[in-house]
Amino acid sequence: xxxxxxxxxxxxxxxxxxxxxxxxxxxxxxxxxxxxxxxxxxxxxxxxxxxxxxxxxxxxxxxxxxxxxxxxxxxxxxxxxxxxxxxxxxxxxxxxxxxxxxxxxxxxxxxxxxxxxxxxxxxxxxxxxxxxxxxxxxxxxxxxxxxxxxxxxxxxxxxxxxxxxxxxxxxxxxxxxxxxxxxxxxxxxxxxxxxxxxxxxxxxxxxxxxxxxxxxxxxxxxxxxxxxxxxxxxxxxxxxx
Numbered sequence: 001x002x003x004x005x006x007x008x009x010x011x012x013x014x015x016x017x018x019x020x021x022x023x024x025x026x027x028x029x030x031x032x033x034x035x036x037x038x039x040x041x042x043x044x045x046x047x048x049x050x051x052x053x054x055x056x057x058x059x060x061x062x063x064x065x066x067x068x069x070x071x072x073x074x075x076x077x078x079x080x081x082x083x084x085x086x087x088x089x090x091x092x093x094x095x096x097x098x099x100x101x102x103x104x105x106x107x108x109x110x111x112x113x114x115x116x117x118x119x120x121x122x123x124x125x126x127x128x129x130x131x132x133x134x135x136x137x138x139x140x141x142x143x144x145x146x147x148x149x150x151x152x153x154x155x156x157x158x159x160x161x162x163x164x165x166x167x168x169x170x171x172x173x174x175x176x177x178x179x180x181x182x183x184x185x186x187x188x189x190x191x192x193x194x195x196x197x198x199x200x201x202x203x204x205x206x207x208x209x210x211x212x213x214x215x216x217x218x219x220x221x222x223x224x225x226x227x228x229x230x231x232x233x234x235x236x237x238x239x240x241x
Contacts, residue, residue, distance in 0.1 A: 009095070012104040013067040014047025015075055015088060016156050017111055018166040019118045024134055025166045027157060029147075030078060030122065031129040038102050042148045043131075045156070046075040049104065064090065067107035079130060080121030083111050091159065091173040092237070094152040095182040097194070108156055110173050112166045135161040145221035151183070151194055154223050155216075158238035176240040183216070192218040198234035 017028040027045075034041035050070040068085035075081050088109035096103040120130050133141070135157050141147035142154060149157075159176075163169035183194040186207030193207040193215045200211025207215070213228040227236045 009103045009105050011050040011063060011067065011070075012048060012106040013050060013071040013074065013109065014045045014106055015071040015083065015109040015111055016045045016160075017075065017079075017081060017083070017113055017118075018160065018169060019113050019115050019132065020166040021115060021132070024164050025160060025169060026132040026134055027138060027160070028079065028081070028118075028120065029131050029133060029138065029149075029153075030127045031131075033126055033128050036126065039150060042150055042153075044150070044153055045108075046078045046081070047071060047106070048074045048078075048126075064107070068109065071107070071109050078123055078127045081113060081118065083113070087111060089170055089174045091176050091178050091240075092152070092156065093178065093180040095180075097183050097185050099185075106152070108152065110156075110160075110170055112170050142222045143224075147222075149222065151216045151218075151223045155225060155237055158225065159240055162239070162241075172240040177235070179235075179237055181237070188217075194218065194223075196234070196237070198232035 019026050029043040030046060031043050032039050032041060050066050054066045054069040068088050071088060072083045072085050075083050088111050090107060090109055092108040095105045122130055138147060138157050139161060142149050160169040181196055183196060184202060184205045186193050186195050186201055186205050188207035195202045195207060196214045198212055199214040201207045201209040212231040213226045214232045214234060216223045216225050225238055
C-alpha cells in the first residue's frame with residue numbers, strides 16, 4: 001500500500017534570528033508568498049525542508065546535524081543572512097498534526113547576528129516581505145490580527161519576549177530543556193484548539209473535557225496560549241527560566 005500525502009513526514013528546519021538593536025531585541029520575520037500551498041501569506045522564520053544535499057553534506061544518519069545544515073542554507077537562500085551551523089541553538093521541535101496534507105518534523109533553532117551583519121535580501125519567490133520586530137511588538141500585532149503567524153512561530157517569540165538582550169535570550173535558550181511536541185486538533189465548543197501533552201483532552205483529542213489546560217486557542221485574529229499550572233504536569237513552553 002502506498003503512503004498517502006498525509007502519511008509522509010518530511011524533516012525540516014527553521015531558525016529564529018535575533019539581533020540587538022538600539023531599542024532592544026529584534027526578531028526577523030519573513031512573509032511567505034500568499035500563493036504558496038503551505039502557510040501562504042504567513043509570517044515565519046527562515047526555514048524549509050531538509051533536502052538531499054543537506055544530508056549528503058552532513059551525514060544522513062544525524063538528523064540534528066542535517067537540520068542545522070538546512071537551516072543555514074535556507075537562511076542564505078530566503079533572506080541572505082549567513083549563519084554558522086555550530087552556533088545554532090536548538091530549543092524546540094514541532095511535528096505537524098496528523099491528517100494534514102503536508103506534514104513536517106521541524107527543528108527550531110535560534111541564532112544572533114550583529115546589526116552590521118543583518119542586511120536582509122529576500123528571494124522574492126517564496127518570500128515577499130520582511131520585518132525586524134521587537135518580540136512584544138510582534139505579539140501585539142498578531143493579537144490585533146495584523147501579523148499572521150502559525151502557533152510554533154508565536155510560541156517561539158513568546159520564549160524571548162521577556163529579555164532585553166539578544167545574547168541573554170540566546171544563552172537562556174542554550175540552557176533550556178528543548179521540548180518536542182505534536183499538537184492535536186480538537187474543538188472546545190465552537191472554538192478550535194491545538195492540544196499539547198498534559199491537557200485533559202490530549203490523549204482522546206477532545207477539547208471539551210474538564211481538567212488541566214495546555215493548548216493554543218485558534219481565534220479569529222490569531223492564537224493564544226494557555227497553561228493552567230501545576231495540574232498540567234508539563235513545563236510551560238513559553239518561559240525558558
